[in-house]
Amino acid sequence: MTTWSNWSGCETADCTVLRPSSTAGIAEAVTAAAAQGRRVRPVGSGHSFSGIARPEELQLSLERHDRLRALDTGTGLVTVEAGMPLYRLNALLAQAGLALPSLGDIDRQTVAGALATGTHGTGARFGPISTQVRAMELVLADGSVLRCSPTENPDVFEFARVHLGALGVVSTVTLQTVPAFALHAQEISVPLSEVLARFDEQAREIDHFEFYWFPHTDRVQTRYKTRVPLEPGLAPLGRFRAWWDDELLANDVFRAVIATGRRIPATVMPLNRIAVRLWGSRSYTDRSERVFVSSRRVRFKEMEYAIPRAALPEAMGRVRDLVEKSGWRIGFPVEIRVGAPDDIPLSLSSGRESAYIAVHVAARSPHDAYFGAVERVMADYQGRPHWGKLHGLDCEGLRRVYPLLDEFAALRDRLDPEGRFGNAYLDRVLGAGPEGRSRGAR
Numbered sequence: 042m043t044t045w046s047n048w049s050g051c052e053t054a055d056c057t058v059l060r061p062s063s064t065a066g067i068a069e070a071v072t073a074a075a076a077q078g079r080r081v082r083p084v085g086s087g088h089s090f091s092g093i094a095r096p097e098e099l100q101l102s103l104e105r106h107d108r109l110r111a112l113d114t115g116t117g118l119v120t121v122e123a124g125m126p127l128y129r130l131n132a133l134l135a136q137a138g139l140a141l142p143s144l145g146d147i148d149r150q151t152v153a154g155a156l157a158t159g160t161h162g163t164g165a166r167f168g169p170i171s172t173q174v175r176a177m178e179l180v181l182a183d184g185s186v187l188r189c190s191p192t193e194n195p196d197v198f199e200f201a202r203v204h205l206g207a208l209g210v211v212s213t214v215t216l217q218t219v220p221a222f223a224l225h226a227q228e229i230s231v232p233l234s235e236v237l238a239r240f241d242e243q244a245r246e247i248d249h250f251e252f253y254w255f256p257h258t259d260r261v262q263t264r265y266k267t268r269v270p271l272e273p274g275l276a277p278l279g280r281f282r283a284w285w286d287d288e289l290l291a292n293d294v295f296r297a298v299i300a301t302g303r304r305i306p307a308t309v310m311p312l313n314r315i316a317v318r319l320w321g322s323r324s325y326t327d328r329s330e331r332v333f334v335s336s337r338r339v340r341f342k343e344m345e346y347a348i349p350r351a352a353l354p355e356a357m358g359r360v361r362d363l364v365e366k367s368g369w370r371i372g373f374p375v376e377i378r379v380g381a382p383d384d385i386p387l388s389l390s391s392g393r394e395s396a397y398i399a400v401h402v403a404a405r406s407p408h409d410a411y412f413g414a415v416e417r418v419m420a421d422y423q424g425r426p427h428w429g430k431l432h433g434l435d436c437e438g439l440r441r442v443y444p445l446l447d448e449f450a451a452l453r454d455r456l457d458p459e460g461r462f463g464n465a466y467l468d469r470v471l472g473a474g475p476e477g478r479s480r481g482a483r
């Protein structure tokens with residue numbers, strides 16, 4: 042038995058870990074679990090905050106199923122085994138002159154794990170990583186292998202791109218990449234009212250638009266990234282400046298600030314004001330995968346909601362008022378990003394131009410009051426929670442904002458009638474399914 046814990050430490054479980062290294066090995070592990078009548082939960086890098094990856098009996102890790110299967114520089118199509126972490130995929134693509142068109146804040150997730158929860162970056166013309174999927178191979182609960190794409194089992198493909206780890210074990214993924222590119226980043230501090238007044242215009246005009254609001258201040262830190270060709274030349278941050286800003290200030294100093302704020306809440310407000318000044322301005326140009334991704338060493342818990350983009354200024358104003366009128370002392374910035382509409386049923390940005398609002402607290406701080414109050418505001422805007430982050434909705438609430446949730450659950454029941462891949466989180470968000478219901482009845 043091993044004790045597993047997710048990145049933030051808010052989910053733990055004792056489980057037996059299976060580590061297959063081939064599609065046949067995955068099928069064997071699933072068939073053996075079925076023969077013993079045990080549940081088996083695939084896991085990626087454990088970077089989800091929610092209990093989505095939490096195993097109950099057996100855990101299936103694909104850390105040995107992480108190789109490159111095919112890379113075609115002509116078409117830009119790459120096929121990898123599903124346990125490959127994004128940082129390795131990015132390195133392989135860079136060597137081949139390719140890149141993913143958009144990435145989130147970090148690159149530690151596995152390919153299958155990132156797709157499962159709809160992992161996204163920011164940009165009004167860019168969808169989650171799942172929008173780049175062109176084909177997948179899944180090992181189903183009966184041990185059979187199913188390939189899906191827009192032309193092969195399209196009914197499964199439609200749903201499998203944001204799959205919650207509920208439909209089967211993803212064995213391989215084919216992604217569409219783009220020619221490698223650079224990003225010019227501009228970071229400055231501006232008043233919150235100014236960024237909200239120009240929100241829609243900037244979200245449309247800046248390729249990758251995001252900002253961080255420091256609670257208890259009227260300032261935000263913007264991070265605007267513009268796509269530029271790799272040639273004629275990059276102008277990355279110097280090594281010292283990169284270490285100073287991204288390691289020392291953003292991690293070591295920030296950790297000390299958060300620890301001080303937890304011990305002495307009265308220091309949070311002045312410390313946030315200092316943090317705004319310390320973060321300062323900078324501008325640089327570097328390879329896309331280096332600019333998209335940051336090092337995150339201070340452990341936290343996060344909730345993120347997607348709402349219609351047009352509603353962001355009003356909703357953000359309400360979140361600010363909520364924080365300022367409460368007695369909470371929030372040391373972590375609120376992060377705002379945007380995303381393009383897509384056609385994936387359980388994607389946060391399915392069918393609508395979206396803005397994302399993410400709230401954070403330190404890993405060991407209580408979050409219920411803050412996250413719960415923000416969640417009630419998000420409900421007024423048909424907010425959809427990120428599947429991999431904390432939220433309080435069950436299938437009743439989720440089906441109001443994800444209109445195809447019941448179709449997803451029906452597909453899950455067809456592909457996994459005994460709930461082999463189930464866990465408590467899936468029971469909550471999808472309903473327990475035929476086997477779960479009969480278990481509950483026993």
Ligand SMILES: Cc1cc2nc3c(=O)[nH]c(=O)nc-3n(C[C@H](O)[C@H](O)[C@H](O)COP(=O)(O)OP(=O)(O)OC[C@H]3O[C@@H](n4cnc5c(N)ncnc54)[C@H](O)[C@@H]3O)c2cc1C
Pocket residue numbers: 048049082083084085086087088089090093094103123124144145146147149150151152153154155156157158159160161162205206207209210211212337427429430
């Ligand atoms: C510091 C930090 C920064 C983050 N930044 C962002 C961000 O910028 N944008 C964003 O959208 N999210 C972000 N996230 C959330 C993260 O991207 C998602 O939670 C992602 O799903 C985690 O991937 P993982 O590989 O760790 O998967 P896990 O968390 O281990 O698992 C997630 C899901 O994938 C399933 N799964 C894993 N492998 C397989 C497989 N082979 N077959 C079937 N199912 C499988 C699991 O069962 C589970 O349902 C961040 C998280 C952290 C901790």
